Amino acid sequence: MSDSAPLASAPDDATIQQVMAYTHLSKRQVYRLCQTGDLESYLLGSLRRITWASVHCYRERCRAAGPQLEPRQPIRTGKRTVGRPKKPAPTPAAE
Numbered sequence: 001m002s003d004s005a006p007l008a009s010a011p012d013d014a015t016i017q018q019v020m021a022y023t024h025l026s027k028r029q030v031y032r033l034c035q036t037g038d039l040e041s042y043l044l045g046s047l048r049r050i051t052w053a054s055v056h057c058y059r060e061r062c063r064a065a066g067p068q069l070e071p072r073q074p075i076r077t078g079k080r081t082v083g084r085p086k087k088p089a090p091t092p093a094a095e
Contacts, residue, residue: 013042013049022055033058 014022019030019039030050034041038061040054062068 011052013044013051014055016048016050019050019055023059 016027016030019025020027023030025033030039031048033039034048034050038054038058039050041048041050043049
């Protein structure tokens with residue numbers, strides 16, 4: 001038996017691509033979260049690494065915030081909607 005510590009089952013940090021796959025965010029959104037400090041990250045050589053703890057904390061903060069979608073209002077384009085009847089033709093004036 002060796003005296004070295006056993007390897008952890010999961011690494012402490014993740015790449016940008018791993019965070020993108022886990023959170024379903026784009027690369028730009030992940031970088032933006034790193035810049036704002038929502039995700040803790042560091043450079044390992046020239047590679048950006050993000051701590052899993054910060055990713056899990058970010059997801060918990062999002063869940064605690066609750067639903068962030070509001071009901072959409074219909075967009076008014078000035079055109080008739082599908083199925084709306086046309087205006088009746090004007091009747092000729094009786095003389």
